[in-house]
Amino acid sequence: MSLVFPHTFVPWFRSVAPYIHAHRGKTFVVAIAGELVAAGKLPTFAQDLAILHAMGIKLVLVHGFRPQVEEQLALKGHVSRFSHGMRVTDPVALDCAQEAAGQMRYEIEAAFSQGLPNTPMAHSQIRVISGNFITARPVGILDGVDFQHTGLVRKIDAAGIRRAVEFGALVMVSPFGFSPTGEAFNLSMEDVAASAAIALQAEKLIYVTEVKGIPLDPADPDSEIDTELALADARKLLANLPNPIQPTDTAFYLQHAVKASEHGVERVHIVPYSVDGSVLMESFTHDGVGTMIVDEKLESLREATADDIGGVLQLIEPFERNGTLVKRDRTEIERDIGLYTVIEHDGVIFGCAALYPYPEARTGEMSALTVSPNVQSQGDGERILKRVEQRAKSAGLESIFVLTTQTMHWFLKRGFAQVDPDWLPDARKRKYNWDRRSQVLVKKLS
Missing domain, CATH: 3.40.630.30 (Gcn5-related N-acetyltransferase (GNAT))
Structure with missing residues (x-):
């Protein structure tokens, strides 16, 4: 049995109380890289979101599935193609993306159905709702590259999502969208999450990723993380970075964070999934564990x-x-x-x-x-x-x-x-x- 020491627990709990009051009733869009699931982090991550849900925070979860799609393509003996930092989604890749999305939906719903005693999921009863909340459009042809079934977000059904979260559900959004004619498009998790946060005017957009945050020295990914970036500084940094190709490139998540911040999302966070409890620490401690982008310095x-x-x-x-x-x-x-x-x-x-x-x-x-x-x-x-x-x-x-x-x-x-x-x-x-x-x-x- 673990011991609770009042002389440390009580001051700590009091220190997070202002954040609990500030976040109650607010909307958080939380976007997770598929690597988080592949690394076996989903059960504990679901527990952390259950804690946020219990505190009265309205949650929208957007998942990625890059490694899961890669796994499906490998099983079919098909080679991935990328250009401009996006996947070229041919018919085989589209099938693999749909299979990966189904697998992810199953795993996420299972994770939020846990009810084991003596865990944060006990008595949680979180309802996970998903649906066709995204209208998409094709990327089309860029520099002679036909992206086929790769798309971009055209519209988010914000009213539908709001009704679901007001009902008390956690809304799960997959990076898939459909055109008005019913054609399916493979989208990026990062684009979907930013678009959803903007449409909902969420208080927070949190990217839980394979990177630690935005490094103070972009030329050295191992340098210390910049814990808070004003939007103006983030814009300047982004303007001087090369176009991102890999998710580990500094500009990859930063470009979407800047877009969301420019369109009214109060705080955008980039945190590592490798740190246990990173979403909780980012939300309830002074300095957090990743990078936060805000329109103005919060201090x-x-x-x-x-x-x-x-x-x-x-x-x-x-x-x-x-x-x-x-x-x-x-x-x-x-x-x-x-x-x-x-x-x-x-x-x-x-x-x-x-x-x-x-x-x-x-x-x-x-x-x-x-x-x-x-x-x-x-x-x-x-x-x-x-x-x-x-x-x-x-x-x-x-x-x-x-x-x-x-x-x-x-x-x-x-x-x-x-x-x-x-x-x-x-x-x-x-x-x-x-x-x-x-x-x-x-x-x-x-």
Whole structure:
């Protein structure tokens, strides 16, 4: 029997609560490469989606089937043909794609029918619905290459998909489409997923793929991953990349991510299926495990507003309980919220500090400097300090000071100097708690 340790589980569970609230009732389009199934990852992946479903997230699952089609073609002794990064779907390849799609549908439905006790699938009862949600058109002839039964998405039946997810079902979409005359076309999973996310105006499009994400150095696929790309930066990167041929090429998934982001999908993620639980970690942790493309950077350093009161209170309460911060009256925080600076990421407050000016002494107190334990050691505290210094200079102050009992060395490293409590402005000195014996540290502003 595994043990649950409250001192680690409870803080972790509280840390994901803001994401649970933010994602409830939202639509996620999750696209999986056929390699995920071929690698035997489908059972645990289905469990992760079951958790998302239980949290009230509306799910649309788009599957690929490249390796499954290759397997069918090999059995028939038929050679694959590709051009322009797409499969040339002749009649034999079309038959193989249809067989692979049937196999994938069976395996996915079976995975979501699990109900084993002591697993995330217990009591889940997820209904999987699929259908002819895609109207397609032929690729046609490009540079003299006839793509035959290879197609592109013409239209997504968004209304039909919405009705199904509102009913509580998981909608499964295969990369197949049909023309108005009933002709079948083999589509790419990436195109179908982007088109579905755009048609549904999904909050998230998540590609679960054979790549780790978008590398910081496209010339070195083994370099570290860029965890967040603004759409403008993604466009620039894409413009300087060669046309993709293989799914492992940097531009292969990026081109579809940019398209979806340009057409209103709030967040597009590229995550590796090789990391167990990658969809959960990408959705419920600050930095995730792959690359996220957004229209603008999700992290902002800004002045607080009344809407941030709840987030600030939730952030500072644990530090008040352990004595790092002096407990503040809640009405005081509401009254002074305009004096606070906050760091927000994806709608969640991860850091804050307040600046209380004493104009008569040309100084100000920085108080309640707090950074969430989930993102400490990433420089957020220093960024908040610099913003507070800027606010102090703009207000005509010549210095800022802090009172601390536990973090003196952090401030000393950043240019503060210790002074006697008698240095404090008279108005602040009258409120000084001599029993607490806080150290007073001052930094002059150049």
